[in-house]
Amino acid sequence: xxxxxxxxxxxxxxxxxxxxxxxxxxxxxxxxxxxxxxxxxxxxxxxxxxxxxxxxxxxxxxxxxxxxxxxxxxxxxxxxxxxxxxxxxxxxxxxxxxxxxxxxxxxxxxxxxxxxxxxxxxxxxxxxxxxxxxxxxxxxxxxxxxxxxxxxxxxxxxxxxxxxxxxxxxxxxxxxxxxxxxxxxxxxxxxxxxxxxxxxxxxxxxxxxxxxxxxxxxxxxxxxxxxxxxxxxxxxxxxxxxxxxxxxxxxxxxxxxxxxxxxxxxxxxxxxxxxxxxxxxxxxxxxxxxxxxxxxxxxxxxxxxxxxxxxxxxxxxxxxxxxxxxxxxxxxxxxxxxxxxxxxxxxxxxxxxxxxxxxxxxxxxxxxxxxxxxxxxxxxxxxxxxxxxxxxxxxxxxxxxxxxxxxxxxxxxxxxxxxxxxxxxxxxxxxxxxxxxxxxxxxxxxxxxxxxxxxxxxxxxxxxxxxxxxxxxxxxxxxxxxxxxxxxxxxxxxxxxxxxxxxxxxxxxxxxxxxxxxxxxxxxxxxxxxxxxx
Numbered sequence: 001x002x003x004x005x006x007x008x009x010x011x012x013x014x015x016x017x018x019x020x021x022x023x024x025x026x027x028x029x030x031x032x033x034x035x036x037x038x039x040x041x042x043x044x045x046x047x048x049x050x051x052x053x054x055x056x057x058x059x060x061x062x063x064x065x066x067x068x069x070x071x072x073x074x075x076x077x078x079x080x081x082x083x084x085x086x087x088x089x090x091x092x093x094x095x096x097x098x099x100x101x102x103x104x105x106x107x108x109x110x111x112x113x114x115x116x117x118x119x120x121x122x123x124x125x126x127x128x129x130x131x132x133x134x135x136x137x138x139x140x141x142x143x144x145x146x147x148x149x150x151x152x153x154x155x156x157x158x159x160x161x162x163x164x165x166x167x168x169x170x171x172x173x174x175x176x177x178x179x180x181x182x183x184x185x186x187x188x189x190x191x192x193x194x195x196x197x198x199x200x201x202x203x204x205x206x207x208x209x210x211x212x213x214x215x216x217x218x219x220x221x222x223x224x225x226x227x228x229x230x231x232x233x234x235x236x237x238x239x240x241x242x243x244x245x246x247x248x249x250x251x252x253x254x255x256x257x258x259x260x261x262x263x264x265x266x267x268x269x270x271x272x273x274x275x276x277x278x279x280x281x282x283x284x285x286x287x288x289x290x291x292x293x294x295x296x297x298x299x300x301x302x303x304x305x306x307x308x309x310x311x312x313x314x315x316x317x318x319x320x321x322x323x324x325x326x327x328x329x330x331x332x333x334x335x336x337x338x339x340x341x342x343x344x345x346x347x348x349x350x351x352x353x354x355x356x357x358x359x360x361x362x363x364x365x366x367x368x369x370x371x372x373x374x375x376x377x378x379x380x381x382x383x384x385x386x387x388x389x390x391x392x393x394x395x396x397x398x399x400x401x402x403x404x405x406x407x408x409x410x411x412x413x414x415x416x417x418x419x420x421x422x423x424x425x426x427x428x429x430x431x432x433x434x435x436x437x438x439x440x441x442x443x444x445x446x447x448x449x450x451x452x453x454x455x456x457x458x459x460x461x462x463x464x465x466x467x468x469x470x471x472x473x474x475x476x477x478x479x480x481x482x483x484x485x486x487x488x489x490x491x492x493x494x495x496x497x498x499x500x501x502x503x504x505x506x507x508x509x510x511x512x513x514x515x516x517x518x519x520x521x522x523x524x525x526x527x528x529x530x531x532x533x534x
Contacts, residue, residue, distance in 0.1 A: 096120045096121070098117070098118045099113040099114065099115050099116065099117045099118075100114065100115020100116050101115050108134070108136075109134045109135040109137075110132070110134050111132065111133055112130075113130070113132075114129060114131070115129065117129060117130075117131055124148070124149075125149045126147070126148050128147070128160075129145075130142065130143060133162075138163065138164030138165045139162070139163060140162045140164065141159075141160075141161050141162075142159065142161070144158070144159070145157070145158055146159075150228075151229075152178060152229040153176060154176050154180075155174055155175070155177070156174065156175060157171035157172060159171070159172040159173065160172070167192070168192055168193070169191040170188065170191075171188070171190075171191065172187070174186055174200075178226065178228050179229055180208070182206070182208075183206050183207070183211050184200060184205035184224070186200035186201060186224070187201055187203065188200070188201045196228065197227055198225075198226040198227075199225050199226075200221075200226065203220075203221065204218045204240075205219055205224065207509070207530075207531035209509040209530040209531050210508070210531070212508070214242055215242075216241070216242065216510075217240065217242075217268055217509070218239075219239060219252075220237070220238045221234035221237045221238070223236070230293075231255045233251065234249075234253075237250075239267055239268075241268065246267060252287075253288055254288065255293040266284040266300075267283050267284065269282070269283045270282055270510075270527050270529070271525075271527055272524075272525060272526050272527070273523070273524065273525040273526075274339070274523065274525070275339070275521075275522040275524075276306070276307075276339035276340035276522070277306050277332075278306035279304070280303050281303055282301060282302040282303070283301055284298060284299060284300035284301060285298065286316075294317060294319070296315070298312075298315075298316060299312070300312040306340070307342065310330040310332070310342065311328070312329040312330070312331070313329070314326050314327020315327070321354060322351055322352055322354050324349070324351050325349070325350045325351075326347060326350075327345070327347060327348060328345065328347050329344075329348060330344050331343055331345060331460070333459070333460040335462070335463050336462050336463070336464050337464040337497065338459065341460050342377075343374055343375065343376045344374070344376070345373070346372075346373055346375060347372060348371070348372030349370065349371050349372060350370045351368060351370075358394075361396075362396050362399075363396040364397075365393065365394045366392075366395075367390060367391065367392045367393075368391045369390040369391070370387065370388070370389050371387070371388050372386075373386055374386075374418075374420075374460075376460055378459065383420055383458055385420030385421075386419030387416070387418060387419065388416075388417040389415060389416040389417065390415055392413055392414075393410055393411065396409065404438050405435070406436060407432070407434055408433045408434075408435070410430065411429065411430035411431075412428075413427070413429075414426070414429070416454075416456060416461065418456060418457055418458070421457050423455050423456065423457055424454050426454055427450050428450070428451045429451070430449055431446060431447065431448040431449070432446070434446075437474075440475055440477075441473070441476075443471075443473045443474070444470070444471070445469070445471045445472075446469070446470045447467075447469050447470075447491070448467065449466075450467065452466060464497065465497055467490065467491040468488050468489070468490060468497070469487075469488070469489045470488050471489070472484055472485065472486025472487070472500075473485055473486070480505060481503075481504065482504040483501075484501075484502045485499075485500065485501055486498075486500045486502070487499050488500075496519060498517050498519050499517065499518045499519050500516070500518075501515070501516050501518065502514070502515040502516075507527070509531065510529050510530060511527070512525075512526070512528075513525075
């Protein structure tokens with residue numbers, strides 16, 4: 001057999017994870033063909049390309065002539081209205097294959113390759129050192145290590161098998177990454193190429209910063225169905241911290257699309273402390289509704305020794321233009337420095353739009369709003385009533401000022417309508433900031449100006465400072481330790497409202513910090529995860 005036919009046979013036999021034909025045969029002319037949508041052949045330039053199903057019949061009818069059969073080009077086929085079945089290999093997406101050594105049995109269809117084997121099609125790449133199989137049965141085996149890589153998957157297995165007729169690959173003792181964030185490992189995995197689905201048996205997965213000999217935390221399951229870059233469904237699930245099981249589920253489904261998606265990691269309890277609320281811990285649970293990754297039910301829990309239990313429970317819905325949240329929540333003020341000021345939103349419907357860039361510029365606009373009923377408990381009686389509000393803003397991508405500085409800005413108008421005492425408040429604001437660093441030293445300065453008219457009856461919604469300046473410096477002591485000092489200054493009167501001293505610690509899969517305010521004599525302690533949000 002000449003080199004051209006050897007090359008062709010190897011491509012047929014070693015299309016592991018890429019081939020799709022259900023049957024192989026040897027023609028009377030001695031040429032190897034491959035059925036099931038496309039036949040792999042070479043054009044006059046020696047480039048491997050598929051032949052259409054109609055051409056297979058022509059080859060069969062002319063097998064005894066040994067004459068080459070010219071095929072239509074893709075463009076002429078398109079003009080004739082032909083439509084080839086999408087089997088993965090196509091004229092637009094050919095298979096390529098290289099190996100150091102090839103052996104092929106013409107009569108039996110047995111094929112073997114070894115050395116540096118590299119198989120590619122579209123964005124999939126498979127590399128290994130030894131492959132054997134049969135072009136007739138379409139069964140192939142990689143007895144040693146194989147590496148599979150594409151834009152969302154980077155996986156290694158110690159053994160693999162492939163059924164070319166069904167386009168199903170099996171991996172044994174495998175581990176790898178999805179989207180560079182999620183690490184997975186299992187005893188056996190089955191990849192259904194047509195569905196782009198991986199089923200892992202007796203496996204677990206975790207996030208990148210938690211990876212260790214015994215991961216900091218992980219999801220274990222009897223079976224995990226993974227749709228790379230989209231979502232996963234796990235059965236008989238256990239959420240574990242090291243070797244301790246926190247909670248079990250018969251079934252759990254969640255998204256792999258982005259870090260804002262629902263996540264079982266939020267169940268992990270995280271401690272916190274501040275002088276106003278005392279010691280506490282918080283966690284949460286998020287579950288998709290009706291197998292819809294865009295709609296989910298959630299509950300977020302916070303417990304404090306001084307303030308008690310503070311829940312946030314409701315439904316969140318992501319749309320192409322923004323995010324809706326309908327919930328009952330008890331929220332602490334983030335703008336009033338008195339601390340420990342909580343309000344009950346019972347209920348509240350909130351909306352936050354996506355960023356909309358203006359005429360392909362780096363500038364964008366957005367809007368957020370809320371409709372609900374607010375209830376604030378305080379000395380002298382409750383302040384409660386309906387609430388409506390919105391915030392329209394314009395901003396831009398960070399602007400680089402040389403190698404070490406970045407400039408940020410934002411401007412907008414917010415308006416609040418309070419049912420209690422029928423008050424209306426308007427806030428026209430802008431903020432600007434510089435941040436930068438060199439080696440182990442970084443710093444920042446931010447200024448916000450709020451022009452407020454009207455009045456809010458709620459302490460929760462009251463600004464302590466309308467014109468704050470925030471200044472700070474941070475020094476990295478080691479790769480895992482840092483300290484900072486920062487100030488909040490009221491630009492209206494020059495008073496220093498806060499002076500913070502903070503110590504930061506990198507805790508492998510979490511960040512921890514403790515902060516002391518020398519002005520208000522208050523301490524805050526927090527631990528937050530690196531790979532997901534709460």
